[in-house]
Amino acid sequence: MIDTTVESEFATALVRMSHLVQYVFVDVSREHGITPQQAQLLCMLIGGPLGMSELSRLLHLEKSSLSGLVDRVERRDLVTRVGDPRDRRTCQAGLTPAGEQLARDVHNEISARLDAMGQTLPDADRRHATAAITALLAQHTR
Amino acid sequence: MIDTTVESEFATALVRMSHLVQYVFVDVSREHGITPQQAQLLCMLIGGPLGMSELSRLLHLEKSSLSGLVDRVERRDLVTRVGDPRDRRTCQAGLTPAGEQLARDVHNEISARLDAMGQTLPDADRRHATAAITALLAQHTR
DNA sequence: CTAATCTAGTTCGCAGTACCAACTATTCGT
DNA sequence: ACGAATAGTTGGTACTGCGAACTAGATTAG
Numbered sequence: 467m468i469d470t471t472v473e474s475e476f477a478t479a480l481v482r483m484s485h486l487v488q489y490v491f492v493d494v495s496r497e498h499g500i501t502p503q504q505a506q507l508l509c510m511l512i513g514g515p516l517g518m519s520e521l522s523r524l525l526h527l528e529k530s531s532l533s534g535l536v537d538r539v540e541r542r543d544l545v546t547r548v549g550d551p552r553d554r555r556t557c558q559a560g561l562t563p564a565g566e567q568l569a570r571d572v573h574n575e576i577s578a579r580l581d582a583m584g585q586t587l588p589d590a591d592r593r594h595a596t597a598a599i600t601a602l603l604a605q606h607t608r
Numbered sequence: 609m610i611d612t613t614v615e616s617e618f619a620t621a622l623v624r625m626s627h628l629v630q631y632v633f634v635d636v637s638r639e640h641g642i643t644p645q646q647a648q649l650l651c652m653l654i655g656g657p658l659g660m661s662e663l664s665r666l667l668h669l670e671k672s673s674l675s676g677l678v679d680r681v682e683r684r685d686l687v688t689r690v691g692d693p694r695d696r697r698t699c700q701a702g703l704t705p706a707g708e709q710l711a712r713d714v715h716n717e718i719s720a721r722l723d724a725m726g727q728t729l730p731d732a733d734r735r736h737a738t739a740a741i742t743a744l745l746a747q748h749t750r
Numbered sequence: 751c752t753a754a755t756c757t758a759g760t761t762c763g764c765a766g767t768a769c770c771a772a773c774t775a776t777t778c779g780t
Numbered sequence: 781a782c783g784a785a786t787a788g789t790t791g792g793t794a795c796t797g798c799g800a801a802c803t804a805g806a807t808t809a810g
Binding site: 470471472473474475476477478479480481482483484486487488489491492512526570573574576577578580581583584586587591592594595596597598599600601602603605606607 | 613614615616617618619620621622623624625626628629630631633634654668712715716718719720722723725726729733734736737738739741742743744745747748749
């Protein structure tokens, strides 16, 4: 039997790294009493409120999925929907004070853990890898 | 108001890269009619059957979650449970021929897409980044 | 200016994910 | 042989994410 499975060190490294990052997300979110999806949403709102359509695009979610996600964090008083009087169809999701605090805590904790991992790398290597990844992201995020 | 949010380029790059990889996983899995979790399980079994406990550890899932996941792929005839006569408590999950084919297809397609992304990087940069990530993974995977 | 259309978001039903607690069955230690 | 440890399953709950159908408000065409 022929082994038809392609082995790419690059792809393998990315996939395994991705899982490692996911696990950090899961762990930190859980420690703060929310789900990773909710954490991602909160972190995305740190920069300011965003419309539902915008969020749905940023999070790669169908608008119906997003409605539910926002419902659940709103029920926890972490986010509020604010309507726009200029276009009464739309609304913006923004962080409540509690949500703002939680978002920053989660964001900082995740950054701290990933940075701690990065410390095991020589500074030059880490900077080089960061630059390469950032360049790759720039190419593949429209 | 003070901005208490830490900004780390390294952490940000990892998180965004992780999401990009996740989207590839979601897209490819969907195109093959399975969920990303099922795809991850199938890919993990390419190397041969594994016990439920082993899988639960590798996938960071509670054993009850894994039972359900294996149930669902077994219902689709992609995986079978095989009991061990030497220890009648345990069982191994292994790929069926259809599962083997699907696993390889999904794995190859994911690798191909990630490699294609990597092509936008100079060879030296890509190799350097791969080495750095691999080193980091070695440190943080027991 | 109204009718047709488009857009923004919600609701509903469904399958899947993941957890915990409780359980069964088997094996191991003494 | 009996109590403890181990492997896996079951059942209940909350959350995730999709598609289809829907509501309401904005926009465009005639």
